[in-house]
Amino acid sequence: MSLTQFSIIDSTLREGEQFYGANFSSEDRLEIAQSLNNFGVEYIEVTSPCVSPQSRQDCQQIARLGLHSKILTHIRCNLEDAKIAVDTGVDGINLFFGTSSLLRQFGHGKSIPQILEIATEVITFIHEQSPATELRFSTEDSFRSELSDLLRVYLTIDSLGIIKRFGIADTVGIATPNQVFNLVQILRQSTDKDIEFHAHNDTGCAIANSYSALEAGATHIDTTVLGIGERNGITPLAGLIARLYTLDPETLSRKYHLHELLNLHQLVANRVGIPIPANHYIIGEASFCHKAGIHTQAILNNSKTYEAIDPDDFGLTRSFLLNHKLTGKHAIA
């Protein structure tokens, strides 16, 4: 695993808009895109331009901002949506199709051969219209799909020679780190294309699963600010940063403007209308707050004793809670 090689695809403006509390205005979208760019994520994914005239206009406007982050949009894999998306000027288009039997039966109703037929048509169409568009194809609900179906889909589509990146999605948030490692590794051995991983957090493993995907050779990880998304959301950006930071603080500090992390989170929290949870990764109010007497004493000797992350690197400061029930002569830990 090389932390210099991987990219963050932040989906606050797509998956995040599926969070129950999110209802971004055009202005919110532009500001959030700017702030994500300031932090330095490599990609920003925005809501499909097919949803409404407004989403189309916002998508075009964000694509035209000339940000350093590449702009992606995320559409259903059909010709109608593809036609609209190619006209937006985005750098890339993320296509997806549900491959589990549950989604095939109770969702879109298509068989694997039908999925392949449609995907081939859509991918070929986009590529003809706009050869420079970076195309990604992902299998929705990958972890409840048959491995044979997944491989048939990925390999057939790979043979078109158009797709730049394949996506694996833990749509209902059930995968374990080992399951993620195994599936990513199989795909890593089956294709030379980039691999994106999208982790829902229903069972609390989104961050660990994203890390596991990187260990197995994934190149792109989806995140959202505060982890917002459908249900309880996906891999929180600050959580992924925390995870990778302790393993290689220098690389992370070089790749991203870590001092922008708090601003970005304050902006999104404000626009969603939720408080930043006190124990959110890195930027939560409690993250560098030391309370037990033993901790406070040791931190004063050497902050590494009870801190794996240096708040300085994020422009943050540690604090000590003194004079509470747990300090004094008989301090605890």
Added chain:
Amino acid sequence: MSLTQFSIIDSTLREGEQFYGANFSSEDRLEIAQSLNNFGVEYIEVTSPCVSPQSRQDCQQIARLGLHSKILTHIRCNLEDAKIAVDTGVDGINLFFGTSSLLRQFGHGKSIPQILEIATEVITFIHEQSPATELRFSTEDSFRSELSDLLRVYLTIDSLGIIKRFGIADTVGIATPNQVFNLVQILRQSTDKDIEFHAHNDTGCAIANSYSALEAGATHIDTTVLGIGERNGITPLAGLIARLYTLDPETLSRKYHLHELLNLHQLVANRVGIPIPANHYIIGEASFCHKAGIHTQAILNNSKTYEAIDPDDFGLTRSFLLNHKLTGKHAIA
């Protein structure tokens, strides 16, 4: 891994009290203990009776409630604290000693031989005073300790024949699931005693690491309600429940009163004075909220399409957000 064999040690009344916002009154402590018992955690860990006359009285009172959950207290490994703890009537005592070079040098200042001498004295003393007390010994900051030091400490203490359970603690929250698996597995192969795992969540892997510990043979997992604890806390109870539930819903439903999970969280959130984060596991307001049109449509056909957890099992209900920007003719997912 057998999900019928493992036990939860909830530490909301010990680690949770080290959360910056927590300042529980005696009444809070009794109510929270009752509520944890109603949910059905196997153990409740409470703050050291050595902290203050009040903590001593509260510890004694909780021990006398006759709860189904066993009551543990958590003390520094010294004779002074041990003397006070044995008189409280708790079922068990959790001892710990920092074994990393950072904690030895900048924390308590003891060498490994000194740690062993002190631990032997304290363990032997408690056992003589109160042979029925369930004793646990853990190495604080296990993942920054030398494996040779850890094994020397565990094996020497094991040879006393007194300790019922050994603890591994990811004190600064840096371990990866693989590192946890490896260390727990080594300890599993080195002793026949129970193994407890305590995971801080600084890098977002506490839930996955706890699961990894169980896969490797751990028998006890530490949690707190809402994950509260030093800094950004430890394994959140609802997150661990979510993780294990999707793997074996029947066993989890049999072991715990899942319908009590929301009450317990509302009580603790109320007493800490923080809101339950909207995307907290299972009991967060967003957890069973469906927004994208594709999701809503599929859920109406079969709720399993986009739900890995059945809200019914927790006495909760799903909801649909309609009439927002992402629905309509061109619904997205």
